[in-house]
Amino acid sequence: GTKPSAREGESVVLYNGNNIIFGGNDGTSYLNDVWQFDNTSNSWTQLTTTGTSPNVRSHHMSIIRDNKMIVFGGYDGNIFLNDVWILNLNESPALWSELTTSATKPSARVDSSIIDNGNIVIFGGYAMGAKNDSWTLDLDQSPAQWSELSTTGTKPHSRYNHTSVL
DSSP states (O other), rough: OOOOOBBBSSSSEEETTEEEEEEEEEEEEEEEEEEEEEETEEEEEEEEEEEEOOOOOOOOOEEETEEEEEEEEEEEESSEEEEEEEEETTTEEEEEEOOOOSSOOOOOBSSOOOEEESSSSEEEESSSSSEEEEEEEEETTSEEEEEEEEOOOOOOOBOSOOOOOO
8 A cells, every 4th residue: 555755753653553653854845744554454544634734844742642642843844843733533534733822832943852741741852952941731721831840950961862751
């Protein structure tokens, strides 16, 4: 069957035993397509989505929560991004929506680490230099609220292209 173009800078999340792949750059174009790899049948399917899709992007961060893929930031070929998008995978077809957030947002960036510890937490990243700040996104607030984490002790060195595991 058809499979996605070769790419870099995409995000991949595991959902219901399948890999969901979003965006990236194929060496010619920035992308905003969504693909599913079925880990049982080893087959690809391009997912049909509804709603307004995010702009093309690569090096963004994604995580799964409550049957939704949450996408933050990235780079669209011209500017670094700090928007948040949700792909509701429980809908058929999957439904995109931009998340409205209150308060100050983290600066636009790529290549942060992202975890879900009850809130979405990002650390570090890159945009005109490496970063070492930490931000939390509380999705239980309406609208969702970003807060910069106040930390004690010596901060880690600025970094990007790293991972976090919880």
